[in-house]
Amino acid sequence: MPKYQMVLDTVKGEVRHTVDIDNDERLEKALDEILWDLKNERGEVLKDGEPQVACNGKVLDLGAPLPRQGVYPHDVLRVSTIPMNG
Numbered sequence: 001m002p003k004y005q006m007v008l009d010t011v012k013g014e015v016r017h018t019v020d021i022d023n024d025e026r027l028e029k030a031l032d033e034i035l036w037d038l039k040n041e042r043g044e045v046l047k048d049g050e051p052q053v054a055c056n057g058k059v060l061d062l063g064a065p066l067p068r069q070g071v072y073p074h075d076v077l078r079v080s081t082i083p084m085n086g
Helices: 027-042
Strands: 003-010 013-020 050-055 076-082
Touching (some): 003 027, 027 050
Parallel strands (some): 003 076
């Protein structure tokens, strides 16, 4: 399974994490699982807001697999949040 480096913007600061994501797996599904594991195994949570993933300065489509977006194993994925108004 391909490995990717993730840098997550958590409430405690930046956290680096290596993750496995299948080539045909939608990014949204993979991200949900990764965030759940991070919260339950390490107590790390993202800042409040809607998750956003970027790679090489480009915001990624959460509904599409990574290779279809030109993202390949060992690329760095930056996970942050977009503050929600309200």
